[in-house]
Amino acid sequence: MRKYLLFFLLIATAAPIHAQKLSLDFPGLSEKASEVVDITLDAQMLRLASKFLSATDTDERDVRDIVGKLEGIYVRSYEFDKDGEYDRALVDRVRSQLGSSWKKIVNVRSKKHDNAEIYLDMRGDQAVGLVVIAAEPRQLTIVNIVGPIDLDKLSHLEGEFGIPRMSKKGQP
Numbered sequence: 820m821r822k823y824l825l826f827f828l829l830i831a832t833a834a835p836i837h838a839q840k841l842s843l844d845f846p847g848l849s850e851k852a853s854e855v856v857d858i859t860l861d862a863q864m865l866r867l868a869s870k871f872l873s874a875t876d877t878d879e880r881d882v883r884d885i886v887g888k889l890e891g892i893y894v895r896s897y898e899f900d901k902d903g904e905y906d907r908a909l910v911d912r913v914r915s916q917l918g919s920s921w922k923k924i925v926n927v928r929s930k931k932h933d934n935a936e937i938y939l940d941m942r943g944d945q946a947v948g949l950v951v952i953a954a955e956p957r958q959l960t961i962v963n964i965v966g967p968i969d970l971d972k973l974s975h976l977e978g979e980f981g982i983p984r985m986s987k988k989g990q991p
Contacts, residue, residue: 889966
């Protein structure tokens with residue numbers, strides 16, 4: 820019995836760690852929105868897209884290194900003409916998919932403006948997934964990055980592949 824237990828333990832620890840791809844399908848929401856951004860890039864599409872990035876430019880090389888390890892980037896962004904045109908329960912629906920390995924690292928709350936949350940899927944010391952939820956009165960954006968993430972290089976993905984800019988980098 821101990822041999823089998825040891826065998827399964829070895830398999831479990833040797834198996835690659837995969838982050839969770841969230842379900843970001845919200846039937847009927849696109850029809851209510853005045854503008855929709857829907858980006859679905861699986862591993863194959865990311866490899867293809869990364870071929871167009873420069874190997875000599877430092878920033879593009881960093882993006883290329885990050886993207887080469889990812890399993891997917893999924894972005895859903897909806898903009899509405901009026902406040903309250905989407906059900907805020909959608910945010911709870913996204914959160915409910917996050918298991919115990921997901922850790923909230925950023926939480927911005929405002930009664931009048933936007934709310935933002937960032938979660939990392941941590942497996943030991945390795946971040947293997949990221950979710951960004953930005954909920955404003957007239958806009959809802961959800962980003963799900965699946966795969967190992969180098970946190971030191973993560974900021975290089977801002978503005979790439981439909982991922983919104985979260986920092987003030989490059990702004991006056």
